[in-house]
Amino acid sequence: MIERLLPAYVACADTYETDAPAGSLYPEEARLVATSVDRRKHEFAAVRACARRAMADLGVPAAPVMRGHRGMPLWPDGTVGSMTHCDGYRAAVLARASQVRAVGIDAEPNEPLPPGVWEVISGPSERARTPLGASGRTVHWDRLLFSAKESVFKTWFPxxxxxxxxxxxxxxxxxxxxxxxxxxxxxxxxxTAPDMPRSYEGRWLIDGGFAVTAIVLPVSPSA
Known part of the structure; x- marks a missing residue:
């Protein structure tokens, strides 16, 4: 599903399975979740199994995906990527740093946000132009807004x-x-931040009960 939002030069892998293959984690990755509950261990391993598939598709040797500040994934040298997971869906994407500065993806269940969250994540202008709730019970715009902002953060923060x-x-x-x-x-x-744009273009999709968003920040021709 995630590949529908991204250009061909971004390697994509996703799964609707909740568990990763046995032994799919590197020892140093396993240590990061050694004290976590089983659910967390499963989602952690499943999304990294997706990351390994994306590495293979891009022609990058398989490698651990460790965590940096605020849990930011640490990708192999010369690459940039993003991961997401929610109940029933995991995805990872990877691109060459020579082509892409940053990429951010996010997946959420296509259902209403918990009470009170809409008011926290949205500004007055967004509330004026974004429908609250589902449109024809197809798009839960409040949840889609949350997902889009997560993709922005994952593009910006690294x-x-x-x-x-x-x-x-x-x-x-x-x-x-x-x-x-x-x-x-x-x-x-x-x-604002040095050498960073103020405007970001992304794509969104509702499919299979999920709201999915993605942003690709390409390397500028002059870079």
Missing amino acids: LTRVELDFLEADITFRTSPGTGTEGTFTAELSL
Whole structure:
């Protein structure tokens, strides 16, 4: 599913399985979740199994995916990537750093946010133009907004190491003609950082009970 949102030069792997193959973790990865509950161990291993498939597709030797600040995945030298997991779905993507500066993906269940979260993650302008709840019981826009902001953060943070608040990204959604379940979005940031754009373009999709978003920040031709 995630590959529908990304260009061909980004390697993608996903799964609807909740468990990874036995022994799929490197010892140093296993130590990161040694004291975690089984559910956390399973999702941790399953998403890293996806990461290993993406590495293979990109022609990169399999390697551990360790954790950096705030749990940021640490990818093999010369690559950038992103991972996501929610109940019933895991995905990982990987690209060459010579082509892509950063990539952010996120998947969420296509269902309403818990009470009170909408008011925390959305600004007045977003609330004015983003429907609350489901449109025709197809798109839960509040959850899609949350997912888009997660993709923005995953794109921004690895390059800046600067925290980004939900209200510092203003999202505008567009729906593709002829469909109500996919489209694009623009994120305008109020926060600035050296050599970072203020505007980010992404894509979104509703499929199989999930809301999925993705952003690719390419290397500029002059870089």
